[in-house]
Amino acid sequence: MKKLSMVAAVLLASSVSACVTINIYFPAAAAEKAADKIIDEVWQLQNQGGAPAPAKPNEQK
Amino acid sequence: MHSQNLRLWVVAMLLWLPVLAFAAADLEINTPAISSLKMAMQSRHSQLASHYASGAVGLTRDGLVALRDAALVPLAQRQAVGSLVAAENQDRKALYREIARANGHPEWEEEIHSTFAQRWVQKAAPGWWYQNHGGAWVKK
Numbered sequence: 001m002k003k004l005s006m007v008a009a010v011l012l013a014s015s016v017s018a019c020v021t022i023n024i025y026f027p028a029a030a031a032e033k034a035a036d037k038i039i040d041e042v043w044q045l046q047n048q049g050g051a052p053a054p055a056k057p058n059e060q061k
Numbered sequence: 062m063h064s065q066n067l068r069l070w071v072v073a074m075l076l077w078l079p080v081l082a083f084a085a086a087d088l089e090i091n092t093p094a095i096s097s098l099k100m101a102m103q104s105r106h107s108q109l110a111s112h113y114a115s116g117a118v119g120l121t122r123d124g125l126v127a128l129r130d131a132a133l134v135p136l137a138q139r140q141a142v143g144s145l146v147a148a149e150n151q152d153r154k155a156l157y158r159e160i161a162r163a164n165g166h167p168e169w170e171e172e173i174h175s176t177f178a179q180r181w182v183q184k185a186a187p188g189w190w191y192q193n194h195g196g197a198w199v200k201k
Contacts, residue, residue, distance in 0.1 A: 009070065027088065031169075033087070035180040038177075042099060
């Protein structure tokens with residue numbers, strides 16, 4: 001039983017560290033989101049089309 | 062007793078996963094260096110916008126801007142537009158570098174650069190000019 005819990009602990013630890021490892025690879029979606037946010041600010045695109053955008057979920061997604 | 066303990070462990074570990082995923086969700090873009098570059102580019106944009114619209118200045122395929130048709134700029138302004146383009150490119154390169162650095166991965170600079178290259182074109186207004194993959198100028 002003790003051995004089993006050791007194995008489980010090692011497996012969990014490695015899966016958790018795998019999640020952290022993913023971080024090292026380039027986060028393409030996050031980069032795109034960051035780029036869009038900056039471009040909107042630089043080109044001032046938020047209030048395009050006259051009326052204020054209908055509750056743009058800017059912080060989400 | 063042991064298996065109960067183990068189950069507790071598993072639950073505790075699983076509870077951490079969303080936290081880790083959340084931490085990886087966003088890139089840091091709120092540093093003083095990035096903010097000041099953004100502000101400089103924003104104020105420069107008011108001067109560049111008319112040149113994007115006329116087609117004198119276009120968006121290059123590598124995420125920068127270029128004077129694509131100087132003849133569209135009145136002679137007296139040509140030099141000024143040239144300096145605007147140079148300053149904009151300097152800030153853009155610095156911006157890509159700073160974002161990579163702010164996130165602790167200077168090696169990401171090139172990928173951030175190419176991400177921006179696509180997004181600038183995507184968000185460009187109709188009528189503006191950009192370079193396609195082959196390097197030819199296309200009107201949006």
